[in-house]
Amino acid sequence: MDLAIQEAPIPKFIAVEGPIGVGKTTLAHKIAQSFNYDVFLEKPAENPFLNSFYKNPSQSALAAQLFFLFQRMQQIEDLKQQSLFEPVRVADFLIEKDRLFAEVTLSDEELALYDKVYEHTTIDAPSPDLVIYLQAPVEVLLDRINKRGNPNERYLTGEYLERLNEAYSKFFLYYESAPLLIVNAADINLEEDGKDYEMLLETITTNPKGKNFINPHPTIL
Numbered sequence: 001m002d003l004a005i006q007e008a009p010i011p012k013f014i015a016v017e018g019p020i021g022v023g024k025t026t027l028a029h030k031i032a033q034s035f036n037y038d039v040f041l042e043k044p045a046e047n048p049f050l051n052s053f054y055k056n057p058s059q060s061a062l063a064a065q066l067f068f069l070f071q072r073m074q075q076i077e078d079l080k081q082q083s084l085f086e087p088v089r090v091a092d093f094l095i096e097k098d099r100l101f102a103e104v105t106l107s108d109e110e111l112a113l114y115d116k117v118y119e120h121t122t123i124d125a126p127s128p129d130l131v132i133y134l135q136a137p138v139e140v141l142l143d144r145i146n147k148r149g150n151p152n153e154r155y156l157t158g159e160y161l162e163r164l165n166e167a168y169s170k171f172f173l174y175y176e177s178a179p180l181l182i183v184n185a186a187d188i189n190l191e192e193d194g195k196d197y198e199m200l201l202e203t204i205t206t207n208p209k210g211k212n213f214i215n216p217h218p219t220i221l
Contacts, residue, residue, distance in 0.1 A: 009207045010035060011129035011179075012088045017097060017172075018134035018185065019164045020156065021141040021148075027134065027190050028092040034201055040079055040091040043071065053105070054155040061105040065114055069098050069121065076125045095125040100171050104163050128178045130204065134185040135169075138162050179208050184215040 014031060016024040025041060032039035044050055047067045052060035072095055079091070102114050136144075138161045145153050172180060181203060188196035203214060 015128040021145040022134040038089040042093040136186040
């Protein structure tokens with residue numbers, strides 16, 4: 001379905017967020033295709049410290065987080081420059097996620113050092129017109145992570161994902177920087193062009209304000 005042309009205003013910059021395995025990159029691609037938007041993705045495969053972090057978080061967490069921070073700075077700078085020519089896009093991250101992950105992965109001493117770097121390097125990132133926050137319980141995240149078969153992600157633990165879920169919930173509880181759409185991604189199928197995805201697109205085209213929720217009851221067969 002092509003929703004590139006609509007009478008109602010559509011958010012020009014949409015950010016999709018959520019914990020590892022929740023499906024944010026897949027959804028970002030689908031929304032970009034539906035609205036004929038450019039897609040702007042984070043690049044975890046470029047982080048040379050990530051594999052070591054998955055295997056031994058305490059040893060490589062700071063290096064992995066700093067690499068992501070500097071990578072994100074460059075991505076945001078590219079985004080700001082490209083927006084002069086392509087003002088509509090979908091991203092699968094917020095710049096604020098780096099600080100969120102740092103709180104979960106770093107020790108108190110490492111976090112203090114990270115914050116000093118963060119305070120001196122964070123740039124003025126463009127604000128999304130809409131943020132879509134995908135939620136799912138740990139068992140669903142683990143199942144999806146296992147199914148996609150990334151060999152390095154097999155080291156991810158339920159405890160780590162639980163802490164990540166809690167950090168995301170706390171962050172978005174007080175988030176007011178942009179309109180927020182909170183989606184229960186455990187009980188709906190956003191990968192296919194079915195009624196769940198249609199419902200999401202219809203919500204986006206209303207240009208929602210404030211906090212909004214999509215939390216359908218699972219279908220009972």
